[in-house]
Amino acid sequence: MADLPLTEVDPEIAECIRDEEKRQHEKLRLIPSENYATRAVMEACGSVLNNKYSEGYAGKRYYEGQQNIDKVEQLAIERLKKLYGVDHANVQPYSGSPANLGVYFAFCKPGDTIMGMGLPSGGHLTHGWKVSISGKYFNAIQYGVRREDHRIDFDEVAKLAREHKPKLLFCGATAYPRVVDFPKFAEIAREVGSILVADIAHISGLVAGGSHPSPVGHAEVISSTTHKTLRGPRGGMILCNDEHKKAIDRAVFPGLQGGPHNGTTAGIAIAAKLAMADDFKAYAHAIVDNSRTLADTLVSRGFDLVTGGSDNHLILIDLTNKDVPGKVAAQALDRAGMVANYNSVPFDTRKPFDPSGIRLGTPAITSRGMGADEMKRLGNWMADVVEDTENEGLITRIAGEIKDLCDQFPAPGVRL
Numbered sequence: 001m002a003d004l005p006l007t008e009v010d011p012e013i014a015e016c017i018r019d020e021e022k023r024q025h026e027k028l029r030l031i032p033s034e035n036y037a038t039r040a041v042m043e044a045c046g047s048v049l050n051n052k053y054s055e056g057y058a059g060k061r062y063y064e065g066q067q068n069i070d071k072v073e074q075l076a077i078e079r080l081k082k083l084y085g086v087d088h089a090n091v092q093p094y095s096g097s098p099a100n101l102g103v104y105f106a107f108c109k110p111g112d113t114i115m116g117m118g119l120p121s122g123g124h125l126t127h128g129w130k131v132s133i134s135g136k137y138f139n140a141i142q143y144g145v146r147r148e149d150h151r152i153d154f155d156e157v158a159k160l161a162r163e164h165k166p167k168l169l170f171c172g173a174t175a176y177p178r179v180v181d182f183p184k185f186a187e188i189a190r191e192v193g194s195i196l197v198a199d200i201a202h203i204s205g206l207v208a209g210g211s212h213p214s215p216v217g218h219a220e221v222i223s224s225t226t227h228k229t230l231r232g233p234r235g236g237m238i239l240c241n242d243e244h245k246k247a248i249d250r251a252v253f254p255g256l257q258g259g260p261h262n263g264t265t266a267g268i269a270i271a272a273k274l275a276m277a278d279d280f281k282a283y284a285h286a287i288v289d290n291s292r293t294l295a296d297t298l299v300s301r302g303f304d305l306v307t308g309g310s311d312n313h314l315i316l317i318d319l320t321n322k323d324v325p326g327k328v329a330a331q332a333l334d335r336a337g338m339v340a341n342y343n344s345v346p347f348d349t350r351k352p353f354d355p356s357g358i359r360l361g362t363p364a365i366t367s368r369g370m371g372a373d374e375m376k377r378l379g380n381w382m383a384d385v386v387e388d389t390e391n392e393g394l395i396t397r398i399a400g401e402i403k404d405l406c407d408q409f410p411a412p413g414v415r416l
């Protein structure tokens, strides 16, 4: 069996993958955390690098045979240092959540006070939400957004930080459609003696491409995924200055993890190389332009957007005025070929599993090369479906139109 292709070894799984390729090709991917990794990244992830164990760091490993792995990891590190302008990069975290856990382990003991944005306001689970290890093992203080405009409430951030003096102050979000003001967070962190951690999981590609301000110089530690706007493999990274290098490296290994996923490391190196090219800058700006155009179209069709619009890759719609629950809308949109996710909106009166909003974003459709014309068509299709979620005739017609559009804009890395 060892040398047979997947289609022969496991036809059931091969068919699932083929069907998923078809689905990824013919539907519009609007989930803002998703993207299409490039073909080169996928090749690295599926390579023989998968087979090698390499606990430790380049030059200091616990197994022999690291001649090639050390080079791969050093390339990934050097490229990220150059791309973001930082002193150090750790590329071993298995994903974004373990990267954040590594940051906690580097600086905190159980019971220490940490602070982050609450999940209901758009923060991530790992920023201290109560069901997460970050909320259970630490004294987690949560800030939110203002009721009037749904923007981060810096008066509240400053007040809570002065009162609780957290060891770590997390900024960065998972459902926030506006620029994160890193200098303002840094000022508060400095005043109360906290280490500022910028979690740029969603926006690392925008930062790399210059379409979102960089946290470098403001946050001492930066954590991220590598598979969202950065368009790399499923993985995580931590960037920091020299002062924190030792603590971060020790926390990730041996503190938290065993052997790094070397295929992923190679994928990160490739993504970092591609992100330094001029066409990636154009891509990062096109994501934001597309998000603004889509937001404008949605507003023109009577949608109520959280904060009124978007400055980044992400849009959060409060569907209360359309009288459709988020889940019903997301399911109808999926049937029509537009894959978004239902999401809570700030101060949501509905439950998290049946909330009032939907969240969408433009990273993946921009990777397909779509622009302003397609965003306008998309906004109008979304409005037509959300205003008539049980009209299966309409939904089928739009699904066909979307498939035609997708045929004109093939998704990178998706073979048919």
Ligand SMILES: *Cc1c(COP(=O)(O)O)cnc(C)c1O
Residues within 6 Å of the ligand: 033, 095, 096, 097, 098, 100, 124, 126, 172, 173, 174, 199, 200, 201, 202, 225, 235
């Ligand atoms: C996606 C995300 C993470 C977690 O990443 P995983 O790879 O899903 O573990 C962490 N922080 C933020 C802000 C995110 O958006």
